[in-house]
Amino acid sequence: MSGDILRSFSQSSAPGVKSPTLEKKALHLSHLPDRTDVKPSFPRTPGSVDPNNPPWPAFRGYHTYSFANATMGVRLPTILSKAIQDALLTVNALSSEDLIKDLLECVKRMEQLKAELEGNGMLRPIKDDGEADVALWNKEVAKYFLGKDFMNATWLFAEAYKYRRLRECFTLSKHWADYDVFFRQKCDTFSRSSDAVFELSMRFAEPFQHDLTKKPMSQSEMLEAEKLVFHELTQICLWGNSTDLSLLINMTEEQIKSLQSTGGDHLAETEKNILGNHVEQLWDLVKKMKDKTRGRVDFVLDNAGFELYCDCVYADFLVQLGFASQIRFHGKRYPWFVSDVTKKDWEWLLNTMVYGYLFPEASEIERESLRKMGQRWKEYERQGIWVYEQHPFWCTGYTFWDLLNEAPDLFLHLSKSDLVIFKGDLNHRKLTYDCAAPAPTPFDQAIGSMASAAGAPPVCSIRTIKSDVVVGLGPNGDDVAAKLDQNEDGWKISGKYAVILLSQGRPGEKVRFT
Numbered sequence: 001m002s003g004d005i006l007r008s009f010s011q012s013s014a015p016g017v018k019s020p021t022l023e024k025k026a027l028h029l030s031h032l033p034d035r036t037d038v039k040p041s042f043p044r045t046p047g048s049v050d051p052n053n054p055p056w057p058a059f060r061g062y063h064t065y066s067f068a069n070a071t072m073g074v075r076l077p078t079i080l081s082k083a084i085q086d087a088l089l090t091v092n093a094l095s096s097e098d099l100i101k102d103l104l105e106c107v108k109r110m111e112q113l114k115a116e117l118e119g120n121g122m123l124r125p126i127k128d129d130g131e132a133d134v135a136l137w138n139k140e141v142a143k144y145f146l147g148k149d150f151m152n153a154t155w156l157f158a159e160a161y162k163y164r165r166l167r168e169c170f171t172l173s174k175h176w177a178d179y180d181v182f183f184r185q186k187c188d189t190f191s192r193s194s195d196a197v198f199e200l201s202m203r204f205a206e207p208f209q210h211d212l213t214k215k216p217m218s219q220s221e222m223l224e225a226e227k228l229v230f231h232e233l234t235q236i237c238l239w240g241n242s243t244d245l246s247l248l249i250n251m252t253e254e255q256i257k258s259l260q261s262t263g264g265d266h267l268a269e270t271e272k273n274i275l276g277n278h279v280e281q282l283w284d285l286v287k288k289m290k291d292k293t294r295g296r297v298d299f300v301l302d303n304a305g306f307e308l309y310c311d312c313v314y315a316d317f318l319v320q321l322g323f324a325s326q327i328r329f330h331g332k333r334y335p336w337f338v339s340d341v342t343k344k345d346w347e348w349l350l351n352t353m354v355y356g357y358l359f360p361e362a363s364e365i366e367r368e369s370l371r372k373m374g375q376r377w378k379e380y381e382r383q384g385i386w387v388y389e390q391h392p393f394w395c396t397g398y399t400f401w402d403l404l405n406e407a408p409d410l411f412l413h414l415s416k417s418d419l420v421i422f423k424g425d426l427n428h429r430k431l432t433y434d435c436a437a438p439a440p441t442p443f444d445q446a447i448g449s450m451a452s453a454a455g456a457p458p459v460c461s462i463r464t465i466k467s468d469v470v471v472g473l474g475p476n477g478d479d480v481a482a483k484l485d486q487n488e489d490g491w492k493i494s495g496k497y498a499v500i501l502l503s504q505g506r507p508g509e510k511v512r513f514t
């Protein structure tokens, strides 16, 4: 458009209306803002949100000094080096030439992936390794991340993509498709958690019952007692999330023990670190479930080993006290973010509790308590009270804002739940689109369609804070975050702080697909 035309536009006015000022202010092209000054306003409108453009500014690896930068540049290559060491350890114990050569090819592919990460290579499509999720991954790469590299793609996508590429290193092999390079580490951390494991099993192996030696309780006293245990177990389930292998790789046994401490005093002490705490609303919801039908609770799991064990103690309580008649546990189809639960981890935990000899130092009473609890959990499984599932969507680069559209069957399935508990940091990142939303942003705004879509179930995020995104801190959230920024370096990645956030969703409404 020429300057003259612009001028004639700016000078036109409604017939009969004289505007003296307009004549003086002729509009020139040079008056238009520079393209680089046109900043998107946040949150983006729903129509302009996509995996490369979250509602608020994305975290990306090239942001120097950020956790995303440290993860992409240092942590992920270190994780890969450890994975390579693990595979080589396996090679050392093999005798068949065919198996050895095949596994060494996997190692070569891992080395190649590590070099790509360190050299900030481009994200390429996933190779056709016969897995059902190839199309979904490649659609996302093609639509949103074409020409992007590990550092300028969104951190969440690039990090998830790395785990799919790691998967590819093995699925392209003849014999090693199901090999889990993290399995040894996962088992090892559980076996080093003996204090906390037995503290819980000694307390909770016996079925819950009110103390019969004391005078009979009224209905409301009983409920009050249940509420106290509920609060305590919700916290145990929460702090179980602070032990995360991807971050704790170099921790000593003592440090792990102190993180896992589950004693009452410790819990009271740590409650003040829950920066957004909807546990009262959660209790109200769970209580209603008991009054109504004894509902269904879903756990979208995070870490194997000790955290999974804590989740199961919590789930056991919900079943025993009649809050839930069914618990569905959702795990990952393949090794994911180092310590996430796979089917093998799930089976390993239950079986090692019943049959294993992991804790040589434990007393017979302690071992028996663990066995007893494990047997009860396996019985739940046999009776279909506990169900383990692994939908492919959980191992994709999509956030849960896209769950409705990219995995409509899963959304429909979850919509039938009375409460979906998302455990851990990564699930929280995926719920909130992993972006720089302001700390006071209400949780149900931050999770988009997982709260606002018709049929969205009640969703609870139980998470220790281990990465940048922090929402749901209430109206003073900015002040809380600013104070912590000032006084406590690294408070967003230490796992010392936490949130328990609940969205009521729109349960009971008919799910609609666009």
Ligand SMILES: O=P(O)(O)OC[C@H]1O[C@](O)(CO)[C@@H](O)[C@@H]1O
Pocket (backbone or CB within 6 Å): 071, 159, 241, 244, 246, 247, 302, 303, 337, 423, 424, 425, 426, 427, 429, 466, 467
């Ligand atoms: O096991 P969690 O709680 O999902 O934590 C996973 C960790 O890994 C990260 O994804 C970073 O690699 C962070 O989100 C978090 O610190």
